[in-house]
Every structure is written in structure tokens, then in C-alpha cells.
Amino acid sequence: MRTSMRTAGTLVRIGLAAGRSTPGDRLRWWSLFGAALALAFVTLATVATLATYDGRETRADARGAVITDGKHGALLYREGADSVGSRPVSVLFLHLLTPKAPVPAGVSRWPEPGEVLLSPELLRTGRSEGILTRYGSFAGTITADGLVTPSERIAYVRVADAPPKDDDRWMHVAAFGAGGGATGEMADQKPATSTLLALWSLTGLPTLALTVVAARVGSRSRDRRSGLLQALGGTWRHRMIVNVGEAAFPAALGTLAAFVPYAVASVRDIRLGPTGYILDHRDVWDAWPTAAGAAVVSLLAVLGIVVGTHRVHRDGRSTRPASFTSRVPAWRLLVCGIGVALVLTSQYVPQRAQLAVFTCGTIVMWAFLSSVVALLTRHLGSWLANSGKRKGHAGRMIGGRWTHAHPGVIVRLALAMVIGIGIVAQMQVWTSRLGVHSQAAVATHQRIKDTVIQLTTGGMTAAQTDRFRSSLPAGSLLLTRAFHDPGPGKDPWVTIAGSCRDLRTLHVACPADTKPAAATSPQVQEMRRWYGNVEFAQVPHVTVKPDSTESLLVVTPEPGQLTAVKQAAYTLPNPSVQVETLGGNWLGSSRAHLANWIQLFGITGILFILVAGAVSAAAECVRIRHALAPLSVLTGHRRVFRSVSSWHLTVPLLIATVLTGAVTAWHSVFFISLVQEGSVSWTVLAAGITTCAVVSLTVGFLGARAAAREADQWRPAAD
Structure with a gap:
């Protein structure tokens, strides 16, 4: 036993000395260092990914709403959607039925009627778009415990008026924290296997290639040394010890160096550009034991590749190496x-x-x-x-x-x-x-920007639409869009209605016009691309039926006025309004x-x-x-x-x-x-x-x- 240990120590020293004396030793040392660092980096990224998914699920459960019937409801709850730039925003509308209504994780108390709580990232990115006053008066921020990730854009809006009793989109909630919720970033979450598959396909494979290349740098001298060891009666274990001794030091240092970015990510939130995603440092911190074990596996993988790429013939009849x-x-x-x-x-x-x-x-x-x-x-x-x-x-x-x-x-x-x-x-x-719809949305945005805006809302009277029109940017047109489905065997169509003045501005003829209209505007052409069969009608007053078959269209005279339209839309009596540009929901899709x-x-x-x-x-x-x-x-x-x-x-x-x-x-x-x-x-x-x-x-x-x-x-x- 003592002789075996002495022999192993001698072979390790031979390997260490060989790493410092072979031709191109500095190149091999740094290549092994870099390969071990890269492989450990990808391995630790895998650990961080799995830990992040676990943390997301835990925080989503902590804020998940428990839906109940009207008898046990403590508040009314409705999910809405918005966007800041091209990023989706989850808007949760609330109406308390009891002063002691429960709060989800991340919320210490509910705001007053007409006030809103915003996530920090929504506050940061939406400040220039008037997010502080879009949904109501700003009352504070949601803490990290109530956010799936620090990059989540979410808002809790306490409506000023009680919602209509016949609106079945409002749900009765008894409590929070007893189940998951598909709100915010959880609404369209991909499984962890998809992320890991992309990570190892695009990053892991190059890392393994780098490790193989680094293991064979200066291989001529090591192949000759392996053959000499075999000629002297050495077994594969002896050759393995020498090769490991040669590679262990740079590989171990490279693996330790990979912990530097992991350590930084475990003490502070890191934004992963260009995705805009913010990695929650708490998830990374909790995974330190797993990360340590994964780093050991990564180091062993590097050493295994080094040993596996330097072999000799197994029959023992030749000293010529069998490395490739x-x-x-x-x-x-x-x-x-x-x-x-x-x-x-x-x-x-x-x-x-x-x-x-x-x-x-x-x-x-x-x-x-x-x-x-x-x-x-x-x-x-x-x-x-x-x-x-x-x-x-x-x-x-x-x-x-x-x-x-x-x-x-x-x-x-x-x-x-x-x-x-x-x-x-x-x-x-x-x-x-991107898909057909996303490609069409990108093309539409390139042609007309955000000059056509869709508003989905509840029923609106002529007086309410007139009041809404007065709060729009100067020169804006207000139209209604109604979808008609005649049934099987017939093609559906869309009716866009507005005043003659608005229709003529879009170069659409009114029934009373004797002269044909000029070439239709680019906005009308884009409407036809998205809605298909479109008919135009003249109405004296714009109204919206409460049966969800109609919505509003706003056409602005110039681009860049989406923020002003949203500001006006969220002051409507119905707080569940949804505002988006033509095809905008596809621009902000996952x-x-x-x-x-x-x-x-x-x-x-x-x-x-x-x-x-x-x-x-x-x-x-x-x-x-x-x-x-x-x-x-x-x-x-x-x-x-x-x-x-x-x-x-x-x-x-x-x-x-x-x-x-x-x-x-x-x-x-x-x-x-x-x-x-x-x-x-x-x-x-x-x-x-x-x-x-x-x-x-x-x-x-x-x-x-x-x-x-x-x-x-x-x-x-x-x-």
C-alpha cells in the first residue's frame, strides 16, 4: 500500500513537471484553464437556471389567488394586459368587498380606491410613458417577495368604482398563497427543459469542443510519454495519474474562476442582456450546495476528457499511442x-x-x-x-x-x-x-408605426365616447370595429363605423358623397390586412355595445402618441380596458x-x-x-x-x-x-x-x- 502511494505521488510529480516543460506548455496551461472555466460556467448556469425555475414557482404560489364563489369572496379580482414599449405588462384590477381583505405576497396593504401599486421594473421602464398616472395615483411598489423575478412588470390597481354585477370577468377571491397563478411572467413560461436544451445546444456544445481541443494541445509529447510509460510496464492507471497531474492544476483554477460570476449573481441581481431578464440573486444563493457539487462534476469531466483523449493500444504489443x-x-x-x-x-x-x-x-x-x-x-x-x-x-x-x-x-x-x-x-x-402573425406585426409597425390603436372595453354610451374623444390627442379619429360571424358556410366580416368627417380623413367615401374617394390611407390598408373583409359605415354617434362584439379604434395623426391614448383610455368608467396597437400583441409576444x-x-x-x-x-x-x-x-x-x-x-x-x-x-x-x-x-x-x-x-x-x-x-x- 505504501509503495503504491509512493508510486502515485511520483507519477503526480512527473505530470506536474511535464505540464511546465513540454513544448507549448503555456498555451496548454491557458487552454486547459479556459476550457475548465467555460465548462464550469455552463454547468453553473444550468444550476442557476434550475434554481431560478424553482424560485419562480415558489413566489408564484405565494401570490396565487384562491378563487371561490360569491359567498366567501373577500375581494373581486380581474386580470388585464398592457404593454410598455414592446414588453407585456400584467395589470390586476381589484375591488375590496371587506376592509380586511387578504393581501398577496409582496403587498403589505391594499392601496386606496383609485390608487395603484407598481413593480420596480415597471416603474423604471414605464416612467417615460406616464405609468405613474396611467392606472391611477401611484401608491408604492411591490416588494421582491411578490414578484416572480425582479424584471417582472406587474401592477395592482384598486378601482375607484365597484364593477358591474353582471360582468362575469370579475372573480371572487377568498385568499392568496394557496396555489400558482398564471399572471405576469408566469403567463407564458416555457419549461426548464426548453431553456436547458437551448443553453447546451448553443453554448454547451462549443464548450465541450473547446475542452477536447485544449486536452489535445501539445499532444505529441504526451503521446510519446504515454508510450514510454507502457513500454516500462505502466498500466492505464499510471498513465491516468500522470495525465491528471499534468492537467489538474490549470483545470482546478479554471473551475474556481467560474465561481466569480456565480458569486456575483448570488449577492446582487444581474440583468441578462440583451434579454432584459433580471436574475434573482436569492435563487442563485440558495443553490450554492448544488453549484459546488456541479463544479466538482465539471472538473472531473475536464480531467476525464484529458485522460480519454490520451490512450495507447490495449494489446500491449505496441508503444505507439492510440490517441486519435x-x-x-x-x-x-x-x-x-x-x-x-x-x-x-x-x-x-x-x-x-x-x-x-x-x-x-x-x-x-x-x-x-x-x-x-x-x-x-x-x-x-x-x-x-x-x-x-x-x-x-x-x-x-x-x-x-x-x-x-x-x-x-x-x-x-x-x-x-x-x-x-x-x-x-x-x-x-x-x-x-417569429410566425406569420409576428412577422406581419413587425411589417405593420414599420409602415404605420403606432398610428392605429385598438381599445377593448365594455359598453360605452355616446356621451362617454364623446368625453373620451375630447381627451385624445388633437386630430385623432375615433371609430368602432364590429365583428360579424354569419355562421357556417359564409365568410365573416368586420364593420368599421365612424362619422363622415373621420371616414373622409381616411379617404373612405361616405354614402352621401358623389365623388369617389381618393386612394385609401395606409392605415386603412393595414386594417384590411389584419381584419380581412372590411366594410365601412357612417354613424352619427360612436357607441360600444356591452356584448363584447365591438371595440374602439383610434387613428392618430402622427406616430408616438400611444402613451397619450393609453392615459385617456384608463380614465374610462370601465377599468378593464385593453389598449394595443394594430398587431401589437404579436410584437410583445414571447x-x-x-x-x-x-x-x-x-x-x-x-x-x-x-x-x-x-x-x-x-x-x-x-x-x-x-x-x-x-x-x-x-x-x-x-x-x-x-x-x-x-x-x-x-x-x-x-x-x-x-x-x-x-x-x-x-x-x-x-x-x-x-x-x-x-x-x-x-x-x-x-x-x-x-x-x-x-x-x-x-x-x-x-x-x-x-x-x-x-x-x-x-x-x-x-x-
């Missing part, structure tokens, strides 16, 4: 095929599982597609070597033999480009999935904001994959400069550096770029046909392919340049 340098393991190709199969079969599984199966297949395919590229380039290398030998082309022969003998180099270099193009393509396709989360995860993943590509290219420059330097003595000129570097690096990477571009195009088109929405930007894909082609040329140029510089000072050594 001389051939492409068949299991890698099989796993890539499984990923493609998952993508293809995702259309045949139940609809709820289609996206999950497709995403899993995508991750597997992108992770192992570079192995397919390496297999092709390995065969290409053999052909190049034979061609160069026949024609006496030294650079082509040497470059071809290197490519045939070291396909793992191509895998590591191509891995960054393959995953990078895949992430860029997926970001573009996912952000194009799907419209999905692009922000895709950008957050995707850009972070691209940064990690850029680091992986830079590390891989730098490591190859370190290797190739030592290997190529003696050729200047044998050939007598330096052109061989450019030739070998081009055939060994540039040509295989260009092949990888073309193959990746073709697979990405197929993958994107397949995804759109699967979800039946979105579009492929061929410009973005072409830009990604062009960038990778430029990178391929640059890597070859830098490799040749590094070898030429090394040749100036190369001296024979007993290596």
Missing part, C-alpha cells in the same frame, strides 16, 4: 450517423417530442461531423502523397503524408468551423421563426423575444468556439514550426513551407468548409420544413462559409510563416 492521430475511430462515424438519423426521424415522432429529438440529433451530428471530414481528408492525403511522389512535388508529398497520418489535427481545426457555422445558421433560422435568448446563448457559444479555433490553430503552428524547420536544410529553399502548410492545413479545411456548408443548408431547410415556419438566409450562410474559407487560408499562411521563422534558428538536437 493515425486513424479515424469507427465509433465516431457511427455516432455521427446516429445524429443524422435522429434528425431525419424527428418528423415521425409525436409532435411534442419532435423539437427535442431534432435538437439532440443536431448536437450529436455537429459534434462528430468533423470526424467525417477527417476521414475524407485522410483518404485525400494518401492520394496527395502518391501524386506528389510521382510528380516530384515535395510539398504535396509531405503535406499529403501528414494529412494521412494525423487526421486528428484536421478534426480539431475543423471542429471550430463546423460548430461555428452550425450555430450561426441555427441562430438565424430560430430568430426567423416568441418575438425568443431571438434575444437565442442571441445570448448563441453569441456566448460563438465566443467559446472562437477560442477553441484560436487554441487549435496556435497549437498546430507550434507543432508545425518544429516539424517543418529541418526541411529548409534538405530542400534548400523556403517554398516548401508554404506548400506543405497549404496541402496539410488549408486544403483539408477548405474541404471541411464546403462539406459543412452543404450539411448546414440541408439541415436548415429540413428544420424549417419540420416546424413549418421561418426562413433560411442564404446571405448569412454564405458569409459564414466565406469567413471559414478565409480562416483556412490564414491558418495555412500562419503555419508556413511560423515554420520559416523557426528555420532561421533551427539547430540539430538529439530529439
Whole structure:
């Protein structure tokens, strides 16, 4: 036992010394540090995500309303909706039936009639839009205990007058805190699995690629050391201890460094730009024990990848390492095929599982597609070597033999480009999935801004609408919109009614007009796009029936007056009014904001994959400069550096770029046909392919340049 411990200690010291003395040791040290930091960062982000979901559910339960019948109700409660900018706002209208009505979490006491409580984020973002007086007099803020997240926009409005008894939209509430509530940010919450799937698809996969690349930096010396240990009778345990000793120090420091952002997020709320979401520090703080365990798992994963990428033949008959340098393991190709199969079969599984199966297949395919590229380039290398030998082309022969003998180099270099193009393509396709209505809303906003505003309210008399008209911005038009459904077999239509003066302003003819109206205004054209079959009618006075079949339309003379219209609308007798621009509910939908989360995860993943590509290219420059330097003595000129570097690096990477571009195009088109929405930007894909082609040329140029510089000072050594 004592001998085993002494041997293990010696092997650990050998590993520590090897980490400080191998060629490119600083590059390997920092690459392992960065890879461990990145993997721990994503792992801790996973812990924070799960903790946030748990905290959201707990706080939603604490404020959830307990609905009851009229006999046991302590207050009347109605949910409404509004928006500040393009962000949705949850407005909760209240009318107390007893002075001792219960309050939800986050509220110490109910405001007086006509007053309102606002969440801090709503107060901050809506101050410029008159949120302090929109629903009533500002009476205070809701504390953090009553908010699902600090970024939630929610308001409790105590109405000044009792609501109508026949309005069944008001619910009787007996208490708060006995169940969940679908208000605020909980109204359209996606499951945690969706968030984690996006996180690991766009950020986790590049992190794993960075870890694999970092583990193989300077692998030539470690492969030789592993072979020597085996020749001396060492087992896989001895080799593992040496490799772990070499990588443990930078990996442990990188893992500890990942706790810095986690620690900051656990003591103060962090806004996740560009999403605008604020991470609640209390949830992150409560998850510290889980985070510590997850960090240990992350560190073990890094060390496991280091050990797993440095193996020798198991039969013991050869000291040559079996790390991926001389051939492409068949299991890698099989796993890539499984990923493609998952993508293809995702259309045949139940609809709820289609996206999950497709995403899993995508991750597997992108992770192992570079192995397919390496297999092709390995065969290409053999052909190049034979061609160069026949024609006496030294650079082509040497470059071809290197490519045939070291396909793992191509895998590591191509891995960054393959995953990078895949992430860029997926970001573009996912952000194009706004849906037909959201795309139409964006187009409408671009054409007419917010000049057409819809108001959904209860019944209004002519006197009430006249009073409302007087509070609108000068020059505004007031119309009514009525929906007609004639029944099966007939097309529904919409009637828009107003005074002749208002209709003529929109270039719509009145019945009494003898001259045809001019071309209709852009506002009328947008109404037809959204409402379909539209008929216009002239009425002497604008009124709204209380049966919810009619609503109001306000057309402002210029954009930017939505705030003033909302201010006027919320002074109406019916407090449950809902105000939005034409198609505005689709502008503020969760799907419209999905692009922000895709950008957050995707850009972070691209940064990690850029680091992986830079590390891989730098490591190859370190290797190739030592290997190529003696050729200047044998050939007598330096052109061989450019030739070998081009055939060994540039040509295989260009092949990888073309193959990746073709697979990405197929993958994107397949995804759109699967979800039946979105579009492929061929410009973005072409830009990604062009960038990778430029990178391929640059890597070859830098490799040749590094070898030429090394040749100036190369001296024979007993290596």
C-alpha cells in the first residue's frame, strides 16, 4: 500500500513537471484553464437556471389567488394586459368587498380606491410613458417577495368604482398563497427543459469542443510519454495519474474562476442582456450546495476528457499511442450517423417530442461531423502523397503524408468551423421563426408605426365616447370595429363605423358623397390586412355595445402618441380596458423575444468556439514550426513551407468548409420544413462559409510563416 502511494505521488510529480516543460506548455496551461472555466460556467448556469425555475414557482404560489364563489369572496379580482414599449405588462384590477381583505405576497396593504401599486421594473421602464398616472395615483411598489423575478412588470390597481354585477370577468377571491397563478411572467413560461436544451445546444456544445481541443494541445509529447510509460510496464492507471497531474492544476483554477460570476449573481441581481431578464440573486444563493457539487462534476469531466483523449493500444504489443492521430475511430462515424438519423426521424415522432429529438440529433451530428471530414481528408492525403511522389512535388508529398497520418489535427481545426457555422445558421433560422402573425406585426409597425390603436372595453354610451374623444390627442379619429360571424358556410366580416368627417380623413367615401374617394390611407390598408373583409359605415354617434362584439379604434395623426391614448383610455368608467396597437400583441409576444435568448446563448457559444479555433490553430503552428524547420536544410529553399502548410492545413479545411456548408443548408431547410415556419438566409450562410474559407487560408499562411521563422534558428538536437 505504501509503495503504491509512493508510486502515485511520483507519477503526480512527473505530470506536474511535464505540464511546465513540454513544448507549448503555456498555451496548454491557458487552454486547459479556459476550457475548465467555460465548462464550469455552463454547468453553473444550468444550476442557476434550475434554481431560478424553482424560485419562480415558489413566489408564484405565494401570490396565487384562491378563487371561490360569491359567498366567501373577500375581494373581486380581474386580470388585464398592457404593454410598455414592446414588453407585456400584467395589470390586476381589484375591488375590496371587506376592509380586511387578504393581501398577496409582496403587498403589505391594499392601496386606496383609485390608487395603484407598481413593480420596480415597471416603474423604471414605464416612467417615460406616464405609468405613474396611467392606472391611477401611484401608491408604492411591490416588494421582491411578490414578484416572480425582479424584471417582472406587474401592477395592482384598486378601482375607484365597484364593477358591474353582471360582468362575469370579475372573480371572487377568498385568499392568496394557496396555489400558482398564471399572471405576469408566469403567463407564458416555457419549461426548464426548453431553456436547458437551448443553453447546451448553443453554448454547451462549443464548450465541450473547446475542452477536447485544449486536452489535445501539445499532444505529441504526451503521446510519446504515454508510450514510454507502457513500454516500462505502466498500466492505464499510471498513465491516468500522470495525465491528471499534468492537467489538474490549470483545470482546478479554471473551475474556481467560474465561481466569480456565480458569486456575483448570488449577492446582487444581474440583468441578462440583451434579454432584459433580471436574475434573482436569492435563487442563485440558495443553490450554492448544488453549484459546488456541479463544479466538482465539471472538473472531473475536464480531467476525464484529458485522460480519454490520451490512450495507447490495449494489446500491449505496441508503444505507439492510440490517441486519435493515425486513424479515424469507427465509433465516431457511427455516432455521427446516429445524429443524422435522429434528425431525419424527428418528423415521425409525436409532435411534442419532435423539437427535442431534432435538437439532440443536431448536437450529436455537429459534434462528430468533423470526424467525417477527417476521414475524407485522410483518404485525400494518401492520394496527395502518391501524386506528389510521382510528380516530384515535395510539398504535396509531405503535406499529403501528414494529412494521412494525423487526421486528428484536421478534426480539431475543423471542429471550430463546423460548430461555428452550425450555430450561426441555427441562430438565424430560430430568430426567423417569429410566425406569420409576428412577422406581419413587425411589417405593420414599420409602415404605420403606432398610428392605429385598438381599445377593448365594455359598453360605452355616446356621451362617454364623446368625453373620451375630447381627451385624445388633437386630430385623432375615433371609430368602432364590429365583428360579424354569419355562421357556417359564409365568410365573416368586420364593420368599421365612424362619422363622415373621420371616414373622409381616411379617404373612405361616405354614402352621401358623389365623388369617389381618393386612394385609401395606409392605415386603412393595414386594417384590411389584419381584419380581412372590411366594410365601412357612417354613424352619427360612436357607441360600444356591452356584448363584447365591438371595440374602439383610434387613428392618430402622427406616430408616438400611444402613451397619450393609453392615459385617456384608463380614465374610462370601465377599468378593464385593453389598449394595443394594430398587431401589437404579436410584437410583445414571447416568441418575438425568443431571438434575444437565442442571441445570448448563441453569441456566448460563438465566443467559446472562437477560442477553441484560436487554441487549435496556435497549437498546430507550434507543432508545425518544429516539424517543418529541418526541411529548409534538405530542400534548400523556403517554398516548401508554404506548400506543405497549404496541402496539410488549408486544403483539408477548405474541404471541411464546403462539406459543412452543404450539411448546414440541408439541415436548415429540413428544420424549417419540420416546424413549418421561418426562413433560411442564404446571405448569412454564405458569409459564414466565406469567413471559414478565409480562416483556412490564414491558418495555412500562419503555419508556413511560423515554420520559416523557426528555420532561421533551427539547430540539430538529439530529439
